[in-house]
Amino acid sequence: MDNVKPSVLRLEDITMQFGGVVAVNNLCLEVRKGEIIGLIGPNGAGKTTAFNVVTGVYAPTNGALYLNDNLIIANYPRGKMKEFYQGENKGKYTKSMILSPDRITKMGVARTFQNIRLFKDLTVFENVLIAKHMNIKANIFSATFRLNRKEEQWMREDAMSLLQILGLDKNKDDIASSLPYGKQRRLEIARALATKPSLLLLDEPAAGMNPQESDELMHFIGRIRDDFDLSILMIEHHMQLVMGVCERIYVLDYGIKIAEGNPAEIQNNPRVIEAYLGVDE
Amino acid sequence: MTKKTKTICSIIAGLVIAAFIFYVGEGVSSSSMLRTVLQLGTIYALVAVSMNLLNGFTGQFSLGQAGFMAIGAYTYAVLTIPVDKKANVYYLYGIADSLANVEIPLWLGIIAGGLLAAVLAAIVGAPVLRLKSDYFAIATLGFSEIVRILVGSSPFNRITNGSLGLNSIPGNPSYYTPFIVAGICIAIIVLILTSSYGRAFKAIREDEIAAEAMGIRLSTHKQMAFIISSFFTGISGALLAMYLGAITSTTFPIMLTYNILLIIVIGGMGSVTGSILAAFLVTAAKEWWLRFLDQTMMIGDFQVPLLRTGFRMVVFSIILMLVVLFWRKGIMGQKEFSWDGLLNLFKRVKNRLWGTKKGGTLNG
Ligand SMILES: Nc1ncnc2c1ncn2[C@@H]1O[C@H](COP(=O)(O)OP(=O)(O)O)[C@@H](O)[C@H]1O
Ligand SMILES: [Mg+2]
Numbered sequence: 001m002d003n004v005k006p007s008v009l010r011l012e013d014i015t016m017q018f019g020g021v022v023a024v025n026n027l028c029l030e031v032r033k034g035e036i037i038g039l040i041g042p043n044g045a046g047k048t049t050a051f052n053v054v055t056g057v058y059a060p061t062n063g064a065l066y067l068n069d070n071l072i073i074a075n076y077p078r079g080k081m082k083e084f085y086q087g088e089n090k091g092k093y094t095k096s097m098i099l100s101p102d103r104i105t106k107m108g109v110a111r112t113f114q115n116i117r118l119f120k121d122l123t124v125f126e127n128v129l130i131a132k133h134m135n136i137k138a139n140i141f142s143a144t145f146r147l148n149r150k151e152e153q154w155m156r157e158d159a160m161s162l163l164q165i166l167g168l169d170k171n172k173d174d175i176a177s178s179l180p181y182g183k184q185r186r187l188e189i190a191r192a193l194a195t196k197p198s199l200l201l202l203d204e205p206a207a208g209m210n211p212q213e214s215d216e217l218m219h220f221i222g223r224i225r226d227d228f229d230l231s232i233l234m235i236e237h238h239m240q241l242v243m244g245v246c247e248r249i250y251v252l253d254y255g256i257k258i259a260e261g262n263p264a265e266i267q268n269n270p271r272v273i274e275a276y277l278g279v280d281e
Numbered sequence: 282m283t284k285k286t287k288t289i290c291s292i293i294a295g296l297v298i299a300a301f302i303f304y305v306g307e308g309v310s311s312s313s314m315l316r317t318v319l320q321l322g323t324i325y326a327l328v329a330v331s332m333n334l335l336n337g338f339t340g341q342f343s344l345g346q347a348g349f350m351a352i353g354a355y356t357y358a359v360l361t362i363p364v365d366k367k368a369n370v371y372y373l374y375g376i377a378d379s380l381a382n383v384e385i386p387l388w389l390g391i392i393a394g395g396l397l398a399a400v401l402a403a404i405v406g407a408p409v410l411r412l413k414s415d416y417f418a419i420a421t422l423g424f425s426e427i428v429r430i431l432v433g434s435s436p437f438n439r440i441t442n443g444s445l446g447l448n449s450i451p452g453n454p455s456y457y458t459p460f461i462v463a464g465i466c467i468a469i470i471v472l473i474l475t476s477s478y479g480r481a482f483k484a485i486r487e488d489e490i491a492a493e494a495m496g497i498r499l500s501t502h503k504q505m506a507f508i509i510s511s512f513f514t515g516i517s518g519a520l521l522a523m524y525l526g527a528i529t530s531t532t533f534p535i536m537l538t539y540n541i542l543l544i545i546v547i548g549g550m551g552s553v554t555g556s557i558l559a560a561f562l563v564t565a566a567k568e569w570w571l572r573f574l575d576q577t578m579m580i581g582d583f584q585v586p587l588l589r590t591g592f593r594m595v596v597f598s599i600i601l602m603l604v605v606l607f608w609r610k611g612i613m614g615q616k617e618f619s620w621d622g623l624l625n626l627f628k629r630v631k632n633r634l635w636g637t638k639k640g641g642t643l644n645g
Binding site for chain 2 (some may be wrong): 055057100101102105106110111113117118119120121122126129130131132133134135136138140143144145146148152155191194195
């Protein structure tokens with residue numbers, strides 16, 4: 001087992017229920033270091049909800065979540081908690097653990113949103129600069145009186161180099177909402193990278209792009225994985241897109257994981273084909 | 282415009298403003314309306330910029346300004362009224378023993394006013410800032426009323442002098458005091474807003490979920506903005522007490538908060554220069570240009586209807602409503618004053634007036 005890459009993210013029995021809707025049903029999923037993993041499924045399958053659980057936006061109604069093999073989120077109501085206590089980590093946890101999204105980001109998980117959530121009225125540069133704020137050492141007094149010049153300069157240089165990598169340096173002073181759609185998506189990735197993540201979650205990064213643009217994007221995603229030493233979990237609604245870039249793929253349908261495996265396995269899986277049949281492809 | 286021209290323009294503009302303030306201070310009679318408008322406008326400018334920091338820049342819609350101003354004003358007054366005048370001021374209820382011999386320097390009194398407002402903001406902020414926006418507005422409004430009622434209530438008679446209020450409050454040592462104090466405070470607020478923390482505040486305004494996903498802790502940052510805003514609001518309250526010389530709990534009604542709201546909406550939520558500009562405009566309108574609305578007016582034998590005490594405030598509320606309904610961006614929107622912006626404005630006006638004759642403009 002020595003050659004197995006260390007686990008970055010692990011979901012155990014994650015269930016997310018909204019009233020009567022079970023958006024995610026008993027999902028188990030793992031991302032290992034350096035992998036690019038696809039999470040696919042028809043619209044409404046629960047993919048975005050799974051992201052929201054991982055990033056702390058929702059507390060799961062059941063299940064546990066590990067980051068780098070550390071338990072960070074756990075909720076086992078209805079007697080299951082007891083079961084949980086019997087394991088090897090007995091006595092280690094309290095009943096339920098939740099973390100706010102900012103804490104999870106600080107642990108190295110960054111994300112983009114399906115329906116772009118930029119800071120619309122701020123400039124492109126400010127958007128990225130804001131993501132550098134979380135690691136600021138200066139308190140509000142020293143920041144106000146500019147006693148942290150070095151730090152501020154370092155933040156700006158870092159933000160600027162990210163804009164260059166994403167090809168947005170010419171748009172530095174543009175208002176974010178004035179950018180064309182494709183660039184807004186790229187800005188969101190730049191902003192996520194600015195938090196220095198080890199795990200990047202991309203929610204339909206190619207949505208709204210033409211085939212050529214999305215092809216470029218997929219190559220680009222492979223590149224940033226190498227350059228930034230990332231593991232990537234990517235949601236995609238269109239199956240064909242992820243086939244080329246992902247090492248493993250999970251397929252959700254109605255909140256339930258119906259298949260997992262490498263692209264070839266997924267492509268030939270009858271249940272996957274069935275789930276995608278009749279869906280607007 | 283080159284950077285150099287802009288700097289020169291800014292220096293000239295600064296000098297013109299300073300010269301104007303100086304001229305009004307030295308050359309105009311002390312009862313002049315211009316003096317009132319400048320001094321009061323400056324105080325309003327400070328409280329408007331503080332309110333804007335919270336409402337316009339951080340997106341937390343607070344309506345507690347009057348309450349925090351009251352805290353600042355009363356703190357300043359209680360701590361600075363000269364010892365030998367205290368017996369006179371507190372003639373009815375007497376003064377609390379611990380305060381009988383307290384008389385601190387004026388500048389310290391101003392800071393104390395800000396500090397107490399900040400401390401109270403820290404205490405009420407934690408629970409109140411968890412509320413969703415509408416409820417947050419209602420809760421801060423309630424807080425403001427509670428402060429106003431407590432300050433005028435009998436258990437505090439020996440500190441706040443109950444319903445009688447306080448007088449003999451030491452006034453401005455000089456005509457220039459409000460300009461200097463407010464100037465320094467606004468400069469500090471601008472520094473905060475342009476720092477990394479200011480950017481985080483704006484991120485929260487733009488999109489809380491995205492801000493949180495960028496690792497910004499909402500609770501602490503909202504709390505910071507609330508405390509800072511309250512601190513400077515408290516200071517403006519102290520300045521108001523200084524300016525008025527006498528205060529009672531009725532000096533700080535909800536209407537005061539609405540006035541400040543009107544200022545920041547007219548100036549533009551999220552624009553410091555807009556707030557300052559609007560503060561003077563609104564103060565001039567309210568204290569000067571619209572005064573006639575409060576006086577009964579006779580044209581021959583005919584009494585003009587509606588014009589009587591209080592009508593000014595009705596007009597004011599209507600203006601606020603109209604601005605909110607039809608002119609949400611206010612004068613500046615979220616932008617700050619810039620020479621390029623002014624130049625563009627001139628060009629647009631010029632095109633409107635003369636450009637149309639030469640056939641339509643290229644840019645439509
Ligand atoms: N906050 C919520 N409240 C109620 N239902 C929700 C909420 N978020 C998602 N859902 C429901 O969960 C299901 C899965 O949604 P989602 O995760 O957005 O799907 P996907 O991203 O795979 O298209 C949908 O039926 C949706 O209506
Ligand atoms: Mg989705």
